[in-house]
Amino acid sequence: MFRFLLARLGILVPTFVGVTFVAFVLIRLVPGDPIEMLAGERGIGAERHAELMAQYGFDRPLWYQYGSFLVNVLQGDLGQSLVTRRPVLAEFLALFPATVELSLLAMLFAVLVGLPAGVLAAVRRGTFLDHAVMGASLTGYSMPIFWWALLLIILFSGMLQWTPVSGRIDLLYFFEPVTGFMLIDSLLADEPGAFASALRHLVLPAVVLGTIPMAVIARQTRSAMLEVLGEDYVRTARAKGLAPRRVVGLHALRNALIPVVTVIGLQVGLLFSGAILTETIFAWPGVGKWLIDSIARRDYPSVQGGIVLIAGVVMLVNLLVDLLYGLVNPRIRHAR
Amino acid sequence: MALLEIRGLTVEFRTTLGPLRAVDGLDLDVEKGEIVGIVGESGSGKSVAMLAVMGLLPRTTTITAERLAFDGADLLSLSTRRRRALTGKAMAMIFQEPMTSLNPCFTVGFQIVEGLRQHEGGSRRALRARAVELLEKVGIPAPEERLGAFPHQLSGGMSQRVMIAMAIACNPQLLIADEPTTALDVTIQAQILDLLVELQRERGMALVLITHDMGVVAETAHRVSVQYAGQQVELREVKALFADPRHPYTAALLEALPERSSGRLLPTIKGVVPGLRDRPPGCLFEPRCRLATAHCRAVPPPLAPAGDALARCHYPLFEGLPQNHPGTAERAS
Ligand SMILES: Nc1ncnc2c1ncn2[C@@H]1O[C@H](COP(=O)(O)OP(=O)(O)OP(=O)(O)O)[C@@H](O)[C@H]1O
Ligand SMILES: [Mg+2]
Numbered sequence: 001m002f003r004f005l006l007a008r009l010g011i012l013v014p015t016f017v018g019v020t021f022v023a024f025v026l027i028r029l030v031p032g033d034p035i036e037m038l039a040g041e042r043g044i045g046a047e048r049h050a051e052l053m054a055q056y057g058f059d060r061p062l063w064y065q066y067g068s069f070l071v072n073v074l075q076g077d078l079g080q081s082l083v084t085r086r087p088v089l090a091e092f093l094a095l096f097p098a099t100v101e102l103s104l105l106a107m108l109f110a111v112l113v114g115l116p117a118g119v120l121a122a123v124r125r126g127t128f129l130d131h132a133v134m135g136a137s138l139t140g141y142s143m144p145i146f147w148w149a150l151l152l153i154i155l156f157s158g159m160l161q162w163t164p165v166s167g168r169i170d171l172l173y174f175f176e177p178v179t180g181f182m183l184i185d186s187l188l189a190d191e192p193g194a195f196a197s198a199l200r201h202l203v204l205p206a207v208v209l210g211t212i213p214m215a216v217i218a219r220q221t222r223s224a225m226l227e228v229l230g231e232d233y234v235r236t237a238r239a240k241g242l243a244p245r246r247v248v249g250l251h252a253l254r255n256a257l258i259p260v261v262t263v264i265g266l267q268v269g270l271l272f273s274g275a276i277l278t279e280t281i282f283a284w285p286g287v288g289k290w291l292i293d294s295i296a297r298r299d300y301p302s303v304q305g306g307i308v309l310i311a312g313v314v315m316l317v318n319l320l321v322d323l324l325y326g327l328v329n330p331r332i333r334h335a336r
Numbered sequence: 337m338a339l340l341e342i343r344g345l346t347v348e349f350r351t352t353l354g355p356l357r358a359v360d361g362l363d364l365d366v367e368k369g370e371i372v373g374i375v376g377e378s379g380s381g382k383s384v385a386m387l388a389v390m391g392l393l394p395r396t397t398t399i400t401a402e403r404l405a406f407d408g409a410d411l412l413s414l415s416t417r418r419r420r421a422l423t424g425k426a427m428a429m430i431f432q433e434p435m436t437s438l439n440p441c442f443t444v445g446f447q448i449v450e451g452l453r454q455h456e457g458g459s460r461r462a463l464r465a466r467a468v469e470l471l472e473k474v475g476i477p478a479p480e481e482r483l484g485a486f487p488h489q490l491s492g493g494m495s496q497r498v499m500i501a502m503a504i505a506c507n508p509q510l511l512i513a514d515e516p517t518t519a520l521d522v523t524i525q526a527q528i529l530d531l532l533v534e535l536q537r538e539r540g541m542a543l544v545l546i547t548h549d550m551g552v553v554a555e556t557a558h559r560v561s562v563q564y565a566g567q568q569v570e571l572r573e574v575k576a577l578f579a580d581p582r583h584p585y586t587a588a589l590l591e592a593l594p595e596r597s598s599g600r601l602l603p604t605i606k607g608v609v610p611g612l613r614d615r616p617p618g619c620l621f622e623p624r625c626r627l628a629t630a631h632c633r634a635v636p637p638p639l640a641p642a643g644d645a646l647a648r649c650h651y652p653l654f655e656g657l658p659q660n661h662p663g664t665a666e667r668a669s
Contacts, residue, residue, distance in 0.1 A: 232431060233439040238392055240451040240502070241424030254441045330441060330486045 008322060012315055016308075020073065023307035024066050027300055033058065034082045034298040056082070058300075069304060078305035083297055088305035092287055097180025098168060099279065099286030103271050105202055106210035111264065114214040118221025119256075122229060123248055133218060140215035145274060149208045149281045156204060163204050166283035170197045205282040209274050213267040220263040224256035231255070258329045265321025269314045338365035339542050340389065340427075340510055343403040347381070347388050350396055358384040360566040363639065363646075366510065369540045371533070373557030373574065375547055375589065379609050381566040382546045383432075386512045390429050391419055407509065425455040428503035432515040434495035438487035444471075445483030448502050455506045470501040474531060493524035497531070504535055511536070512544045517552070529556060550593050554578055562586050565609050565620045568639060571646040580655060582647035584625050587656070619650070627651060627658050 035044065035052045044052075053059045057068075072079060078088040114137075121133040140148075157165045164170070168182045175189035183202065186194035228234065229252050237251040238244075276288035283289070287306060294302035326332045347359040359381040366372050374382050387393050389404065391411070404411045406427060411419065431437045439447060448467040452458070458466070464483070471479035474497040487495060496516060503511055513532060517525035533556050536543040545557060553560055553574060560577050562570040562585065570583040581587040588605045607624035610616060619637050622628040632650055642652035642659075651658035 232433055232436040235392055236431070236437045236499070236502075237439065239390060239424055239429050240454060241420045241422070242450070242454055243420070251439050251442075255439070328441075331488050 005319075008319055012319075015315065016311070019311040020070060020304070020308055021066070023304050023311075024069060025062075027295065027298070027303045028062070030295070030298065032298055034300055037296075037298045038082065073305075073308060078308065079301035081294070081302045082299045083294075083302070088302050089309070091290065091302065092306060092309050094180075095285060095287045095290050097177075098182070098284060099272075099275055099288060101181045101183065102202065102205055102209060102279070102284060102286060103268075103275055105206035106208075106271060106274075107213060107264075107267070109206055109210035110213035110217055110267070113210075114217030115221050115260070117214075118218040118260075119225055119248065119253060121218070121222045122225030125226060130222075134222070137215040137218040140211045141219075143211065145208060145212070145277045146281055148211060149204075149278065152204050152208060163200050168198060168201050168285060169194065170201075173197060205278050205284055208281070209271065209278040212274060213264075213271060216263060216267060217260065221256060221260050224259045225252060228252045228256045254328075258325070261321065261325055261328055265318055265325070268317045268321070272310055272314055337408060339368045339407055340364070340366040340544075341403055341405040342385075342389070343401060345385060345388060345399070345401040345404060347384050347393065348398040350398075355398075358566055359388065361639075362563075362566075362568055364561055364568070364571070366542050366544060368509065368542055369536075370559065371536060371543045371545060371557045373545050373547065373553035373560040374563060375550060375553055375560060376563030377548060377605075377609055379565075380563040382548075382563055383514050385563075386429065386514060386544060386546060390427060390512065391423060392429070421455070424451050424508075425506040426508055427510040427512070428506070428508040429512040429514065430496070430499045430503045430516050432518050434499050434516075434519065435487070435492055437499055438490075438495055440487050442486075443483065444485050444487070444490070444498050448483075448498070448505060451502055451505050466505070467501075470505055471498070473504070473535075474498070474501045475527075476501070492520050493528065496520060496524075496528055500528075500531065500535070504539070504541075507539060508541055510542045510544065512546070514546045515548070516545075518547075532556075550589055562589070565615075567620060567648060568646075569621065569648045571639075573644065576644055580653075582642045582645040582652040582654075583621075583649050584627055584653065584658075585621050587653060588624075619648075627661060627663070629662060 033053070034056070035049055035058075039049075050059070057065065069079075078092075080087055081091055084091065117133045117137070121130040124130050153165055156163045169186065173186070173189070173191055173194045175185060175191065175194070178185050178188055182198040183195065186198040225248075229248070231252075233255075234247060234252050237247045242251075272288070275286065276291060278284065279286045279288035280292050287310065291303065291306045291310075294306060342362055342364040345359055345362040345364075346357065349356045349358060362381075362385050364372070364374075374386075376382055384393070388397075388399050389406075389411070393399065399412070401412060406422060409418075409422070411422075414422075438444070445464065445467050448470060449463045452463050452466055467483060468479045471482055476482050476494060476497050482490075482498075487498075490498065500516075511532075516532065517528050520528060529552060532543060532545070535541070545552070547553060557574045560570075560572055560574050561568055562572075562577075562583065564585050570577065570581070570586045572582070572586075577586065578590065581590055585605075592605065605624060610620055610623065616622055616633065617636070618634050619625070619628070619632045622632040625632065629650075635650070637648050637650045639646050639648045642649070643654065645652070651661040653659075
């Protein structure tokens with residue numbers, strides 16, 4: 001187990017260097033610079049522009065800037081936002097719970113719907129139900145996020161008026177964040193209707209963000225189940241006279257989960273990229289929207305730092321998933 | 337009334353090439369407490385027939401029978417719920433591949449206790465004690481510790497012992513063992529067979545032993561059913577069968593036994609079992625039978641009494657000589 005962790009960490013180092021480099025270079029390839037953006041419509045004189053660029057160190061050679069950025073990152077200093085002048089880490093941490101809440105709910109939706117759908121499709125292989133599930137999953141997978149979001153908004157927010165279009169909670173509710181998770185905070189705040197409002201704000205973005213992972217999980221579960229259902233030990237389970245529910249839901253599913261857990265882990269990385277779009281569409285105040293806004297403002301430190309942090313979180317989650325994988329698969333747990 | 341009554345059992349699989357008849361009109365009675373051997377080459381429908389009895393074939397399979405009854409209860413008309421109450425309790429089955437027959441994700445203890453809990457119930461502690469007892473019974477050393485073991489930590493022989501423990505957990509009246517030793521080392525094979533026979537004697541359960549090893553049959557079974565291409569070709573007391581086989585296929589199987597072969601090379605039966613597309617219109621064994629006649633090629637023989645046996649042959653053998661065979665006269669002269 002220890003060596004397994006060590007090997008994992010060994011992979012993390014080059015990944016980390018790669019991510020920081022890409023983050024650093026890409027934002028500088030975008031035309032325009034932070035000073036210009038800050039000046040906005042009014043414009044700025046060439047002299048003053050050069051002066052400010054020098055003040056922030058943007059006139060130094062790129063390799064020097066990248067080097068000092070790396071050194072700072074390793075010391076835990078991600079710099080300050082050029083716009084708000086607050087530390088990037090603080091900005092990120094303030095918004096991160098919103099993204100986590102959205103992603104968790106999306107993943108919950110994806111697993112709670114995708115897993116049973118995949119199991120059902122496998123058990124009823126070749127039937128109308130199977131084709132329906134697979135058709136829906138293919139559609140869900142190929143649907144562009146923004147398009148899907150618009151359809152849902154038109155239906156549920158526009159026509160049915162069931163859900164709001166943006167934000168995390170109605171403006172009339174206000175309470176101090178305790179955990180940063182609106183669902184929990186609204187419960188703690190003890191304001192009638194606050195929780196329902198938070199939930200109604202969360203449903204659509206979570207469904208939109210969870211759709212692709214749900215489709216992937218459904219397909220993967222179906223194929224894993226189909227394979228597992230033909231195994232000898234499933235026949236053994238049936239030979240004991242166990243109820244089909246137990247044979248499928250315990251003996252088969254437990255084994256099918258092994259590949260499915262890996263896939264769920266891989267979805268977490270994709271979830272964050274999906275969150276960027278989803279948060280922007282629903283004006284969800286999370287790190288995804290913040291990153292987009294920072295790019296628009298050419299807020300170099302925020303973009304660089306934000307990407308480093310998001311990458312760090314994704315790597316951490318993947319590490320956790322690897323550990324979880326060992327937990328669901330006894331053959332790995334007992335190997336040394 | 338026999339414990340297990342099978343009359344005209346036919347099993348067909350739907351395949352892309354059309355229906356595949358894996359078992360064709362099988363008749364077999366298994367009495368309480370007896371050992372019946374089922375022998376035959378690979379693909380002769382031995383496993384499929386017994387899986388049909390256990391109700392373990394895919395739902396798409398077509399199973400028909402004039403009668404398929406266990407302890408008087410008609411298995412084909414039984415509700416799935418009542419049928420499940422029999423499966424794993426009154427009738428149990430162990431399989432050819434012990435290593436893949438245990439669920440890799442659950443401990444040995446969990447898998448043994450599960451069947452007990454399903455059919456008999458009891459407190460956790462009582463169930464655990466039963467599991468330890470069972471493991472002891474099937475000859476597993478340090479049974480307490482083994483309860484927490486995962487299948488990948490067991491050898492093939494150990495796995496098969498665990499499978500046996502699971503199968504006998506609820507004291508079944510009938511145990512079906514489908515080639516229980518084929519996947520094991522030779523030394524382990526004998527141990528497992530001894531264990532099965534010992535358990536059978538001790539508990540007075542009926543044992544159906546599927547094998548393609550005539551030697552195993554000779555040592556253990558009371559009666560033998562010889563299968564060929566989904567059909568039963570001979571049904572007999574074991575001693576009589578070995579002394580004087582009625583069907584040419586049985587005779588050929590016996591000749592193939594190492595201790596019976598005279599030459600240095602083992603005699604083998606020429607040709608292969610007919611497949612789905614090349615079923616001969618008459619006797620299914622005819623293409624490989626050295627005694628086949630035009631009559632054999634045209635008319636499928638019924639399973640008919642021949643002395644003390646039932647044999648599916650137009651010219652059953654007595655003392656090695658085919659009866660009423662048109663060629664015997666010539667050959668004798
Ligand atoms: N689920 C299935 N679907 C289609 N055909 C099957 C299925 N199971 C078995 N068969 C076919 O049925 C025939 C009989 O198979 P069976 O397993 O009963 O043979 P067997 O006598 O047990 O042979 P072996 O000694 O190899 O175990 C074979 O031709 C096999 O391919
Ligand atoms: Mg078989």
